[in-house]
Amino acid sequence: MSTLTKQDPFSRLLESAPTNFTAARILAKECYLAQGIPLAKAEEYKFTNVGKKLEQNITNFFNADSFEVSEELIKSSIFEGFKGDVLVFSNGKFLPAHSAKIKGIEVSVLSEKSDLALGSIAKPEKDPFAALNQASFENGIFISIPKKAQILKPILLLFFNQANEGQVIQPRVWIEAGDFAEVTFIEQSVSLGETAYFVNKVVELKGGINTQLHYYRLQNEGKPVLEVSNIESDIQKDARFTSVTISLSGDLVRNNLSFNLLGSNSEGNMYGIYLLNGKSHVDNHTNVDHTIPHAESHELYKGILADQSRGVFNGKIFVRQDAQKTNAFQQNNNILLSDDAIINTKPQLEIWADDVKCSHGCTVGQLDEEALFYLQARGIDKMQAKGLLLYAFAGEVLEKIQEESFRTYCDTLIQERLGSKF
Known part of the structure; x- marks a missing residue:
């Protein structure tokens, strides 16, 4: 510093x-x-x-x-x-x-x-x-x-x-x-x-x-x-x-x-979408601290990056020595739409207990060309097919929003950005 x-x-x-x-x-x-x-x-x-x-x-x-x-x-x-x-x-x-x-x-x-x-x-x-x-x-x-x-x-x-x-x-x-x-x-x-x-x-x-x-x-x-x-x-x-x-x-x-x-039987859920274009830079740093037995956490972040945008994901899960029977899940998935877009992703687990179920991982890739071809073969133009695939990718996080009006609003903003609206 x-x-x-x-x-x-x-x-x-x-x-x-x-x-x-x-x-x-x-x-x-x-x-x-x-x-x-x-x-x-x-x-x-x-x-x-x-x-x-x-x-x-x-x-x-x-x-x-x-x-x-x-x-x-x-x-x-x-x-x-x-x-x-x-x-x-x-x-x-x-x-x-x-x-x-x-x-x-x-x-x-x-x-x-x-x-x-x-x-x-x-x-x-x-x-x-x-x-x-x-x-x-x-x-x-x-x-x-x-x-x-x-x-x-x-x-x-x-x-x-x-x-x-x-x-x-x-x-x-x-x-x-x-x-x-x-x-x-x-x-x-x-x-x-x-x-x-x-x-x-x-x-x-x-x-x-x-x-x-x-x-x-x-x-x-x-x-x-x-x-x-x-x-x-x-x-x-x-x-x-x-x-x-x-x-x-x-x-x-x-x-x-x-x-x-x-506390025991407590639950923390973290979900996120970062949908970036231009030169936007978004860094998500998350930290889950399991201090007690019988608690669980779920974490899913998804990123779609275009142009010269940059994303960062650094997720940390700590499981303390006394936190037996912990259940912790962490995943970060990303799609890059440009050769100039960059993602730095680092999911982390630090575990001091021995009776736990913990997993973490990350993926970075591009759109599935076979799925894109499948949609185009059924009369959907390439840009809209691309938007539909990206929207489906983001949809898993949007489903976590229980407040319907806000979910609909975010859904509309994302569809407009992705060009997936019919």
């Missing part, structure tokens, strides 16, 4: 940070200064030179101010068929006045919860960007679902971003769910304008016993946008957490996703 320059420009953010969460911010600042922005030699960012991109594109090094969001803009940005509650953000800052009052759920500005154990899940010592966010974010959202609450309607976290060239946006989200609670979140960002800015997002999810949490993400921001996200969840006894990430756009995107399986 190393700083961008001799005087780290992000020090301006650290110096101007708010004073709430004092202890958590001091710890995070120390962690950030000890790590610095990762450059090319940093092992965890080996194939994603975030430091170089930031140096080239981010010049302001202050958090972007929030801006006025109209009701018309909110309504026009919600995807068709959505029937749930909407929580609105402007440049990462929660806007209570434009957000739904959800019955049975506590939703508040994060700064009102100064006694919260901020950073206890997404620990600042694990990643410099998580540390930077914790040390200098200006506002965020606190969401608490009480015990046994069955939230049947999905909750949409709608992020509007409109920053000046080279500014920083730092959303901070804390979600906690009591025992036996059930809830679905959908995260969607809307870029207004075509400037290059840096989104540094942290989401901490704390589930109780037997909670059922779903967290779906659509990354489809403007092409010049740089984004790093740290999303981490503690999963307790008998609980299940499912994450689905759909990445379609952005200059450089780094997704750090971590599950901590802390």
